[in-house]
Amino acid sequence: MSKSLLKSASPLKGIKSKLLGEHAVRVITNACFGLLVIAVVSLTVIAVTYQPPDPWLQPSRFMSKIFTSVENATYQKDGAILITGEDVPDILIPGSDTAPKAISQSDVQAAEEAVLSKALDGVCDPNVEGKAINCSDPGVMIAIEKVNLEKFPDIESFEYRTPVQGSDERECDIAWKFKPKKDNSKRMYKDYRRYKLQLEASCAYTVLEVGDWHSGKKARPHKFHGVAVNDKIPAQTEAPSNFRKGKYLYYSRGGDYCKGMSQFQWSLLCALGEAQYLNRTFVLDLDFCLSAANNPGHEDEKGKDFRFYFDFEHLMEATSVIEQKQFLKEWTDWNNRHSADQIPSKVISDFKVSPMQLQGEDSSILWRTFELPEPDNYWYRVCEGEAEKVIQRPWSALWKSKRLMNIVNSICGSLGWDFDSIHVVRGQKAQNKELWPNLEADTSPSSLLEKLKDKIQELRNVYIATNELQPGYFDELKASYKVFVLEDFKDLWAPGSEWYNETTALTNGQPVEFDGHMRAEVDSEMFMRGKKHIETFGQLTSDCKDGVNTCNYS
Numbered sequence: 001m002s003k004s005l006l007k008s009a010s011p012l013k014g015i016k017s018k019l020l021g022e023h024a025v026r027v028i029t030n031a032c033f034g035l036l037v038i039a040v041v042s043l044t045v046i047a048v049t050y051q052p053p054d055p056w057l058q059p060s061r062f063m064s065k066i067f068t069s070v071e072n073a074t075y076q077k078d079g080a081i082l083i084t085g086e087d088v089p090d091i092l093i094p095g096s097d098t099a100p101k102a103i104s105q106s107d108v109q110a111a112e113e114a115v116l117s118k119a120l121d122g123v124c125d126p127n128v129e130g131k132a133i134n135c136s137d138p139g140v141m142i143a144i145e146k147v148n149l150e151k152f153p154d155i156e157s158f159e160y161r162t163p164v165q166g167s168d169e170r171e172c173d174i175a176w177k178f179k180p181k182k183d184n185s186k187r188m189y190k191d192y193r194r195y196k197l198q199l200e201a202s203c204a205y206t207v208l209e210v211g212d213w214h215s216g217k218k219a220r221p222h223k224f225h226g227v228a229v230n231d232k233i234p235a236q237t238e239a240p241s242n243f244r245k246g247k248y249l250y251y252s253r254g255g256d257y258c259k260g261m262s263q264f265q266w267s268l269l270c271a272l273g274e275a276q277y278l279n280r281t282f283v284l285d286l287d288f289c290l291s292a293a294n295n296p297g298h299e300d301e302k303g304k305d306f307r308f309y310f311d312f313e314h315l316m317e318a319t320s321v322i323e324q325k326q327f328l329k330e331w332t333d334w335n336n337r338h339s340a341d342q343i344p345s346k347v348i349s350d351f352k353v354s355p356m357q358l359q360g361e362d363s364s365i366l367w368r369t370f371e372l373p374e375p376d377n378y379w380y381r382v383c384e385g386e387a388e389k390v391i392q393r394p395w396s397a398l399w400k401s402k403r404l405m406n407i408v409n410s411i412c413g414s415l416g417w418d419f420d421s422i423h424v425v426r427g428q429k430a431q432n433k434e435l436w437p438n439l440e441a442d443t444s445p446s447s448l449l450e451k452l453k454d455k456i457q458e459l460r461n462v463y464i465a466t467n468e469l470q471p472g473y474f475d476e477l478k479a480s481y482k483v484f485v486l487e488d489f490k491d492l493w494a495p496g497s498e499w500y501n502e503t504t505a506l507t508n509g510q511p512v513e514f515d516g517h518m519r520a521e522v523d524s525e526m527f528m529r530g531k532k533h534i535e536t537f538g539q540l541t542s543d544c545k546d547g548v549n550t551c552n553y554s
């Protein structure tokens, strides 16, 4: 980033170093940061910059640089990891203060007292101790809620379902919604487990055993609203006349196609921002091209699906969008049937025609064509210049795919939501002794073992997020820790897995590769969720992230 950019960003300068701290977005919640980012978000001058010489995995998730150049306020290089709506603290998202309340210790206590006082009136028969458990007895759910609060302090639970009998009459299966406490968004997930219980003489239930993640098969929710993936393209507008009444903003595919994920996101958010500004429905192309930059060892790959990576269901709820194929079909259908009432559309071929100039535009369809040569065919250019000050990028509308996040949750679940994480950058950087003279040695298993000694307690679960692909490379650490890497969980995306079934549902059964970007997303998410997380640069090696003498970049 040039010095001149920083000059124009002078009000931000003092705070910038804070933002450079690791995982600032998630962790820093102090008011100062909040106010700063509110100011910045409202000017839509956030620049999410990724510096990914290591395309496999971005060291940590943070907005590393914020600057206010009107001209060039954009992402810089592309990287593997995205900041999406979930990562922006809720305080930054207007109208997001109505989050549902998690079930608390005092809620459970109150419920327990109510049930017990009833039981003492003779409803409970303590003679049934050791006998069959009636899973729909309210006391059962309370006992389970109580034990969950103790056992999983890092998750918040919401909305328990009535338990049902498990595999025998001493067991109950139960489903509930939860979200990790660290997650800033309101997004919910589901868990369902099996519990072994006992009815005490006091009429209270005690939980003897807590089942593993997703062990409560009998309570498995099929239609648990808001937690299952439900991102089918909505059927054709019921009445064609409704389609006719709509106002649309249609962007043809521009130069962003097959560019890296962060450019795609920066551009899409610009487009969605313009649509919101103009009060129009945005026409969304689900056909996605995964850039080679996000998928090491591959060419650019067309024909992927937006829904592999992003949450289309949430997007439809958060803002007005219509899927492109359906839009084009309805548009053509209408015009073919109504020769005297063609849908008015206006083509805009120059991105310099600003959203403000289009405000009074009455045509049903505004169609930006992006046919100029690169880089004038990038979507995000619409949001440059004066438009920067007016268009708000709707960050909160864009979440990561729930399919991927469910994998993250499954891994967390199988680690009992209790693990530390380290990020070990190796790959090409470790080979490049000129720029990273010590990295390879510093990240060797024996060196890691030595360095982690006083950082992570022995026998802890340790998740290693890494671009080291050699199987068993970290086995030496198993002497001191329970070590896990992404590959240990490959069943989660293998044929027959939930992820596999849910992604092939989008491709007519064609197998979907668990690609480099997905891996990086899951790995970095796991890293962020560790109780302690230890970075390569700054913590495991004195080498600098971007090569020698870059540690104090301004």
Ligand SMILES: *[C@@H]1O[C@H](CO)[C@@H](O)[C@H](O)[C@H]1NC(C)=O
Residues within 6 Å of the ligand: 002, 004, 005, 069, 071, 072
């Ligand atoms: C903006 O970017 C262009 C092209 O990358 C560059 O030539 C120009 O100097 C930049 N403007 C500023 C203010 O840095």
Ligand SMILES: *[C@@H]1O[C@H](CO)[C@@H](O)[C@H](O)[C@H]1NC(C)=O
Residues within 6 Å of the ligand: 134, 135, 136, 137, 138
């Ligand atoms: C189980 O408990 C529920 C709720 O208290 C009650 O309605 C039901 O009759 C009980 N079932 C049996 C078999 O006791």
Ligand SMILES: *[C@@H]1O[C@H](CO)[C@@H](O)[C@H](O)[C@H]1NC(C)=O
Residues within 6 Å of the ligand: 279
């Ligand atoms: C946007 O559209 C809604 C519904 O059609 C309308 O009520 C509202 O006034 C519009 N807002 C602006 C700024 O045009």
Ligand SMILES: *[C@@H]1O[C@H](CO)[C@@H](O)[C@H](O)[C@H]1NC(C)=O
Residues within 6 Å of the ligand: 496, 497, 498, 501
């Ligand atoms: C995925 O689908 C297969 C075949 O329909 C089924 O056998 C399997 O149980 C499904 N997996 C999950 C996790 O639902």
